[in-house]
Amino acid sequence: MSNYHVQIKAGNIIDTIGCLYNSLTPSSKRIADYVVLNPTQISKHSIANLSQIVNAGDATIIRFCRTLGFKGYQDFKMELAIEVSNFQGREKEIFDTYVTPEDNAEMIGHKLKTAIESVLSETMNLLDFQCLESVAEILKDTKAIYFFGVGSSGLTAESAKHKFMRIGLNVDAFTNNHFMYIKSSLIHAGDVAIGISHSGSSIETTKALRLAKENGAVTIAITHNPRSDITKFSDYVLVNGNQQGQLQGDSIGTKISQFFVLDLIYTLLVQHDITGAKTNKLKTTEALCNKS
Known part of the structure; x- marks a missing residue:
């Protein structure tokens, strides 16, 4: 088997969680789910707070952070806060790609364009x-x-x-x-x-x-x-x-x-x-x- 090491780049946390999600343990998936749904809240939580919220031990949270390429929880929390501040509009942008009954052909075209740009940005990350x-x-x-x-x-x-x-x-x-x-x-x-x-x-x-x-x-x-x-x-x-x-x-x-x-x-x-x-x-x- 190959010893090739996949480089996980810090600073692209949400995308990285997405690509690794299926290989995570059940406890790590609970952490991942919370982070993806509540990225703006992580900076407010100590590791003890997060541990209670996601029902996972401190050691599991640290292992999760290291899986993403960080030394520990504090590094992870700081990088995520930077990422959130840089991409505040991203969650709305993804939501806006959903088609509604009121959308005409031009609006659907704009939404498809946004969705394609999103997947290409993720690939670049x-x-x-x-x-x-x-x-x-x-x-x-x-x-x-x-x-x-x-x-x-x-x-x-x-x-x-x-x-x-x-x-x-x-x-x-x-x-x-x-x-x-x-x-x-x-x-x-x-x-x-x-x-x-x-x-x-x-x-x-x-x-x-x-x-x-x-x-x-x-x-x-x-x-x-x-x-x-x-x-x-x-x-x-x-x-x-x-x-x-x-x-x-x-x-x-x-x-x-x-x-x-x-x-x-x-x-x-x-x-x-x-x-x-x-x-x-x-x-x-x-x-x-x-x-x-």
């Missing part, structure tokens, strides 16, 4: 950009890149294949679990396997990444949960956002944040070889447009 640059560096030199994903994440994998192929990379995507297992068991050392799973708990994608890693591939996970099953077999972890309300349903925010991460990688690759990327893009465009 959660991404480890040093890790992102390392991934781009690896991809530009590898012989083959394979995307794995099922369901909605499978659609993202297929889209990534199309995008990266257009600039000349040797890339393929697999969304059927049998084909995923066959390819990952026959993958060559040094090839790159990228598993896409928003929850990080996809059994099929996790198995494909495990097989690829066992066969010497460099493994990368794109997920919302940096401590999920898929990350146990990943050399690099890229965390995407998740904020979505009633307006976005189950997948629009997820897909936009996944595409955003992949577009960042794509842009870094193009930046490294702008001339070559343009040449390859032109060739593929001409091939697709030529009807003869």
